[in-house]
Every structure is written in structure tokens, then in C-alpha cells.
Amino acid sequence: MSARRDGADDPWDTAGLEELVSGLWCEALELDEVGPSDNFFDLGGHSLLLHEVRDRLHTRLGTDVPLVDLFRYPTVRGLAAHLAASGRQGSAADPDRGRPVPGGRLAGLGPAPAARKAAPFADAARRDEEDEAW
Numbered sequence: 001m002s003a004r005r006d007g008a009d010d011p012w013d014t015a016g017l018e019e020l021v022s023g024l025w026c027e028a029l030e031l032d033e034v035g036p037s038d039n040f041f042d043l044g045g046h047s048l049l050l051h052e053v054r055d056r057l058h059t060r061l062g063t064d065v066p067l068v069d070l071f072r073y074p075t076v077r078g079l080a081a082h083l084a085a086s087g088r089q090g091s092a093a094d095p096d097r098g099r100p101v102p103g104g105r106l107a108g109l110g111p112a113p114a115a116r117k118a119a120p121f122a123d124a125a126r127r128d129e130e131d132e133a134w
Contacts, residue, residue: 012087037076065083
């Protein structure tokens with residue numbers, strides 16, 4: 001199954017994306033059919049299967065779909081409409097959309113504020129452990 005339907009020039013075509021999402025959900029949930037208004041979680045889906053769907057979407061569309069979007073849009077129609085809107089917007093606005101970021105999406109952010117505050121205590125605890133080893 002592909003996001004591109006016969007004769008469609010737009011890879012972010014909503015109907016084609018509905019077909020893609022429905023197919024991926026059928027694969028992940030091991031169902032024969034999924035309707036456009038069916039809820040992923042009502043059909044037996046869970047967070048681990050969402051990771052599988054997300055990976056397959058990335059493979060098929062060539063763009064990273066945030067996991068939170070899959071929770072936020074739990075129906076085929078809702079997710080397809082969201083992907084269509086964000087795909088069209090992202091492809092024009094961000095030419096690097098879908099390319100991997102060196103070090104991952106969170107690289108360069110540094111440690112969380114709580115981790116920075118805890119760092120001196122962690123260093124002191126390590127020194128105490130080293131002293132006890134003598």
C-alpha cells in the first residue's frame with residue numbers, strides 16, 4: 001500500500017493517507033479491515049503497537065511522525081488529515097523535514113534542569129564511594 005494513489009500527484013493526499021494508515025493499522029492489529037472512524041485503542045491497539053505503526057509510517061512517508069501525534073489522532077481519518085496538513089506545510093516550509101538530525105532530536109539540549117542541580121550531589125556521592133573503597 002502506498003500514500004500515493006493512481007493519478008494523484010500529491011503524496012500528502014488525504015484519501016491516499018487514509019488508505020495507508022488503515023493498511024498499517026490492519027498489519028499492526030492483525031485485522032482484515034479498519035474503518036476511517038475506528039479508534040486505534042478501541043480496536044485493541046496499545047503504545048507498543050503505536051511504535052510499530054510510527055516506524056512503518058516513517059519508512060513509507062520518509063518523515064518522522066511524533067509518537068504524541070499518534071495518541072492525539074487515534075482515528076484513521078483524524079491521523080490522515082493531520083499527516084496531510086503537516087506534510088504539506090512541512091514540505092514547503094522545511095526542506096530538511098524528514099532528514100535525521102545528528103545525535104537525535106534532543107541532541108544539544110543538554111541535561112534537564114533537575115539533572116544539572118543534582119550533578120554536584122552525584123559527584124560528591126561518587127567521591128564518597130571512592131573514599132570508602134580505600
